[in-house]
Amino acid sequence: MHRRTLLALAAAGLAATSLAGTTVGAQAQEIFKIGLILPMTGASASTGRQIEAAAKLYMAQNGDTVAGKKVQLIVKDDTGVADVTKRLAQELIVNDKVGAVAGFGLTPLALSVAPLATQAKVPQVVMAAATATITEASPFIVRTSFTLPQATQPMAEWASANGMKKVVTLVTDYGPGIDAEKTFTATFTKAGGTVENMRVPLANPDFSPFLQKVADAKPDALFVFVPSGYGAQFMRQFTERGLDKSGIKLIGTGDVTDDDLLNGMGDAALGVVTSHHYSAVHDSAENKAFVAAFKKAAGFRPNFMGVGGYDGMHVLYEGLKKTNGVGGEALVNAIKGMAWTSVRGPVSIDPQTRDIIQNVYIRKVEKVDGELHNVEFATIPNVKDPVKAAKAN
Amino acid sequence: MSHASADSFVQSGIVARTLARRGRWRAPEILFWLAALASIWLLPDRHLILNEIAIIGLFAVSLDLILGYAGIVSLGHAAFFGLGAYTAGLIAKHFALDPLIGLVGAAATAAALGWVTSFLVLRGADLTRLMVTLGVALILAEVANQAAWLTGGADGLQGVIMPAILGRFEFDIFGTTAYVYSLAVTFVLFVIARRIVVSPFGLSLRAIRDNPLRARAVGIPVNARLIAVYTLAAAYAGVAGALLAQTTQFVSLDVIAFHRSADVLLVLVIGGTGYLYGGLVGAVVFKLLQDWLASITPQYWLFWIGLILIVLVLADRDRLTARLTAAWRARAPGPAGGAGPANGPHATPASGER
Numbered sequence: 107m108h109r110r111t112l113l114a115l116a117a118a119g120l121a122a123t124s125l126a127g128t129t130v131g132a133q134a135q136e137i138f139k140i141g142l143i144l145p146m147t148g149a150s151a152s153t154g155r156q157i158e159a160a161a162k163l164y165m166a167q168n169g170d171t172v173a174g175k176k177v178q179l180i181v182k183d184d185t186g187v188a189d190v191t192k193r194l195a196q197e198l199i200v201n202d203k204v205g206a207v208a209g210f211g212l213t214p215l216a217l218s219v220a221p222l223a224t225q226a227k228v229p230q231v232v233m234a235a236a237t238a239t240i241t242e243a244s245p246f247i248v249r250t251s252f253t254l255p256q257a258t259q260p261m262a263e264w265a266s267a268n269g270m271k272k273v274v275t276l277v278t279d280y281g282p283g284i285d286a287e288k289t290f291t292a293t294f295t296k297a298g299g300t301v302e303n304m305r306v307p308l309a310n311p312d313f314s315p316f317l318q319k320v321a322d323a324k325p326d327a328l329f330v331f332v333p334s335g336y337g338a339q340f341m342r343q344f345t346e347r348g349l350d351k352s353g354i355k356l357i358g359t360g361d362v363t364d365d366d367l368l369n370g371m372g373d374a375a376l377g378v379v380t381s382h383h384y385s386a387v388h389d390s391a392e393n394k395a396f397v398a399a400f401k402k403a404a405g406f407r408p409n410f411m412g413v414g415g416y417d418g419m420h421v422l423y424e425g426l427k428k429t430n431g432v433g434g435e436a437l438v439n440a441i442k443g444m445a446w447t448s449v450r451g452p453v454s455i456d457p458q459t460r461d462i463i464q465n466v467y468i469r470k471v472e473k474v475d476g477e478l479h480n481v482e483f484a485t486i487p488n489v490k491d492p493v494k495a496a497k498a499n
Numbered sequence: 500m501s502h503a504s505a506d507s508f509v510q511s512g513i514v515a516r517t518l519a520r521r522g523r524w525r526a527p528e529i530l531f532w533l534a535a536l537a538s539i540w541l542l543p544d545r546h547l548i549l550n551e552i553a554i555i556g557l558f559a560v561s562l563d564l565i566l567g568y569a570g571i572v573s574l575g576h577a578a579f580f581g582l583g584a585y586t587a588g589l590i591a592k593h594f595a596l597d598p599l600i601g602l603v604g605a606a607a608t609a610a611a612l613g614w615v616t617s618f619l620v621l622r623g624a625d626l627t628r629l630m631v632t633l634g635v636a637l638i639l640a641e642v643a644n645q646a647a648w649l650t651g652g653a654d655g656l657q658g659v660i661m662p663a664i665l666g667r668f669e670f671d672i673f674g675t676t677a678y679v680y681s682l683a684v685t686f687v688l689f690v691i692a693r694r695i696v697v698s699p700f701g702l703s704l705r706a707i708r709d710n711p712l713r714a715r716a717v718g719i720p721v722n723a724r725l726i727a728v729y730t731l732a733a734a735y736a737g738v739a740g741a742l743l744a745q746t747t748q749f750v751s752l753d754v755i756a757f758h759r760s761a762d763v764l765l766v767l768v769i770g771g772t773g774y775l776y777g778g779l780v781g782a783v784v785f786k787l788l789q790d791w792l793a794s795i796t797p798q799y800w801l802f803w804i805g806l807i808l809i810v811l812v813l814a815d816r817d818r819l820t821a822r823l824t825a826a827w828r829a830r831a832p833g834p835a836g837g838a839g840p841a842n843g844p845h846a847t848p849a850s851g852e853r
Contacts, residue, residue: 146797155798183797187758188655188751189743193547200673201544214655218749225672237654279644280653307644308653309756 138175138205138433140422141198143191143219145211146183152335152366153211154183157233157415159404161208164419167399172423173431180204184211188218195219199226205433206231208418211411212333213237213281220244227434229425229441233418234334234411237281238493241461248441248460250421251414252383253491254285254331257359260466260486261329261381262293265357270326272300273357276316277331279305286331286359289492311336313343321349330358334411337362338371345374355379360480363471365409368478375478378471383464384410384450385480396449410450417448417462421455452488459494514699522697531776532686539679546674552786553681554742559766559778560685560692561735566764567772568696569728570708571620574629574760575636576736578616579609581755583737585643588656588750598664598745602684605741606734612639613733617726633760640755655751659744670746677746684742685779688735693775695731704728769811 142161144154158181170177180202184191191210198204199222207223208231210216216235220243223230232240232249238256241247265273275290277283283305291301302323304316311332320328328349332340340362344350356362360382363375386397386407396416400408408416421441426433428440438460445454453464466489469480538549558580565571583605590601619631643650651657663669668676695701706714707721715721744750753759762785770781788807792800 144797147801151798158797181797183793183800185793187753188749189551189747189753192747192749193551196547196672196674200547214653214751217655217657218747218751221748222672243657307641 136175137178138172138426138431139178139180139198139202140419141195141202141204141207142179142181142209143184143194143198143207143215144181144209145186145215146181148186150186150211150333150335152364152409153234153411154209155404155406156366156409156412157209157211157418159406160400160408160412160415161419163400163403164416164423166403168419168423173426173429175426175431177423184209184215186212186215188214191215192218192222195222199228204228206422206437208422209233209415210235213240216240216247217243220247223247229422229433229438231418231422233414235282236285238285238491239281241459242494245460246435246438248421248438248455249462250417250455251462252410252464253461253493254282254359255289255492256464256489257382257466258286258289258331259293259492260468260489261357261359261379262290263297263486264379264381264468264484265327265329266294266297266299270299270355272302272325273327273329274302274304274320274323274325275329275331276304276306276313276320278308278311278333278336280308282333283308283331285493286329290329306332308333311339313340314347317343317347317349320354321347321352324352325354327355327357330356330362332362334361334364334409335367337364338367341371341375345372350374360385360410360469363469363480365407365480366411368471368480369407371478373478375471376473379468380471380480381466381468381486382410382480383466384413385467385469385482387474387479387481388450388467389482390447390449390451392447393449413448413450417450417453420446420448451485456490458498459491461491461494463488463490465489514702518697518699518702522694528776531779535682535686539675539682543673543675546678548786548790550674550678550681550746551743552782553678553685554739554746555763555766555786556779556782557681557685557688557742558736558739558763559770559782560689560775561732561739561778562763562767563772563775563778564692564696564732564735565729566767567774567777568701568704568708569725571725571729572625572628573620573632574757574764575632575634576732576763577755577757577759578632578636578639579613579733579736580740580743580759580763581636581639581643582612583609583740584744584750584754585650585656585740586737587741588659588744589649591661591745591748592656592659595660595662597666598661598680601745602738602741605737605744607737609737609740610730610734613730613736614726616733617729620729621722621725633757636755636757636760640752640757643752643755650750650752653752655749659748659750661745661748670748674746681742681746684738688738689775689779692735696775700724700727765808768808 144157145151146154182194195207206229210232211234213235216232219230223246224244230247232247234251236251236254238253241249275287277287287303294301306316356378358380360380363378363380365386421444425437425440429436441455443457451465453462456463466486467482468484469482471478472481562576586605586608587601590596590604616635620628644652661670664680670676703719703724706719711721740754766781766785767777769784770777788804792803
């Protein structure tokens with residue numbers, strides 16, 4: 107007993123000293139700190155890597171000084187857990203006095219921070235999470251990624267326009283997946299098709315039993331949504347079940363043929379049709395320069411997560427230029443209505459919803475210079491998030 | 500672990516005296532709690548992580564009650580933690596009652612679940628228990644996921660706004676109220692747990708842990724005791740979960756996820772089982788290590804924490820402690836006799852060298 111209580115004491119002492127050590131930090135006024143909270147470990151680690159690399163690239167290209175302030179990035183690992191994310195955001199706001207929090211790989215994580223953003227009047231730039239309702243959780247949230255309904259609706263329209271009558275949807279069972287399922291079902295049935303819905307759990311997804319059911323149902327197409335990073339596993343099981351040769355067409359939002367993983371999926375992915383707002387082979391000068399610089403700096407291909415991070419930094423930079431370095435509510439107001447040519451095409455921030463308005467492209471997986479890519483073949487211009495657009499009318 | 504030789508002949512006087520001696524508060528313990536109290540003023544901008552440490556500490560104390568004292572291994576302790584968190588979150592969301600009522604509600608629901616599932620835990624040995632506890636937690640996690648109308652499913656419980664404690668103390672953005680609140684609750688529950696484990700009840704639990712057959716032979720109602728302690732530990736875990744829900748004002752499926760159960764076991768491995776402080780010390784060490792490493796290297800901190808854990812286990816924490824104690828005694832020769840590591844239960848010939 108005695109020696110253990112002693113250990114307790116020693117640990118407490120150590121703790122006190124190490125804690126005290128970390129509190130010392132200068133808070134110069136000329137620094138604008140951005141707390142980048144990302145999943146750096148675990149299943150969504152690829153999202154974190156992409157966004158961190160893109161944010162750093164943006165700073166390398168545009169300098170780390172804006173409106174007379176030095177921009178400093180503080181990267182934190184949220185471990186994919188909501189209460190950790192919230193604590194990190196709170197510490198960043200309270201201790202590090204960050205001017206903005208950014209990142210947020212998953213919907214629950216973004217939502218857990220929303221009340222803090224409101225309370226502390228700190229802009230929260232959502233660079234990844236894609237459930238439609240997120241921007242409604244706080245007036246300080248700005249989104250530079252996309253929303254699932256935004257990407258899904260054009261897919262459903264394309265599917266029915268191209269003669270598909272019966273589709274099975276297979277989505278991951280959480281906010282964005284349910285968004286995708288609802289949007290697809292509503293749009294597709296309205297156009298006269300029939301839809302059957304299936305949901306896969308978010309944790310440890312095993313697609314094979316569902317894929318068996320899909321094979322038995324013999325639909326014209328299978329519509330898939332999985333979070334960024336899960337696509338490779340899905341494609342492997344899809345091929346293992348022989349569905350690639352069954353005549354069932356694979357369609358989905360661009361998450362499943364994520365540029366980061368696509369090249370590793372093999373030729374099974376060829377011909378998959380998806381709708382999304384970004385492809386690494388998007389044909390524009392801005393994008394070509396971006397992809398080349400990104401590959402050089404990070405060593406891998408950028409995907410839509412990386413672009414969300416890149417544009418997230420862009421709105422913060424441009425917003426700060428407009429406000430002359432003032433943060434808080436003024437910064438959010440400066441970002442509202444901002445329009446620019448992103449590497450994904452023309453985009454703007456909806457002043458009403460603070461969500462992004464952008465083109466959605468229909469793409470098909472093809473080989474380009476020996477690598478698998480999502481090649482865009484149709485464009486639906488200036489798509490607003492349909493969920494919030496429907497509410498506004 | 501060692502002396503169980505003359506258990507049927509002990510005089511009640513000796514028992515009473517032994518228990519009283521064990522129940523006495525020692526200087527290092529008092530210092531530990533004073534240090535915790537002092538941290539409120541000394542580390543004003545670290546209250547958020549300290550709050551988390553206090554909560555995980557309480558959660559680990561709860562696991563220690565069943566693992567360290569009753570020898571029940573569990574890989575599903577998060578079931579109670581999660582149930583408590585959701586109970587407290589829902590009470591706040593729908594009734595806006597005082598957080599203390601939320602704590603009581605969480606303790607009650609978690610205790611009820613603990614009582615029901617304790618009958619499953621009674622059956623079988625360690626491996627069965629691991630599977631059963633794991634299974635209970637997985638089932639509960641899936642229920643929480645499916646019951647999205649109640650729990651918010653994978654998006655988490657939205658719109659939890661916590662009223663001020665006792666109508667006076669609002670939760671602030673610096674986490675000060677949260678930390679003081681969690682620390683106070685943890686302290687009170689710790690004192691109760693400490694009182695329980697040095698009571699005859701606690702002694703009987705240890706007897707069961709060391710040898711269930713012999714415990715039964717000397718007339719200890721083994722099953723009743725195990726049910727009691729399991730229910731108690733569940734209530735503790737429920738309170739810890741409630742504290743997390745109340746201080747973060749958010750509940751998501753992670754509160755019930757497998758990694759919670761695994762983390763708390765890890766915390767106990769770091770701190771040591773069977774003396775209650777293990778949970779608290781482990782929580783301090785684990786969270787600080789995690790926070791420190793994750794801020795240095797957000798990508799690779801898991802590697803380092805894994806490495807440190809392996810080293811910790813290989814180097815044998817008990818031996819390290821024994822050396823520390825020996826050093827302490829050499830400096831301040833106290834009345835507790837027996838210098839050197841030969842006093843500890845791990846008095847192997849190898850100890851004390853190098």
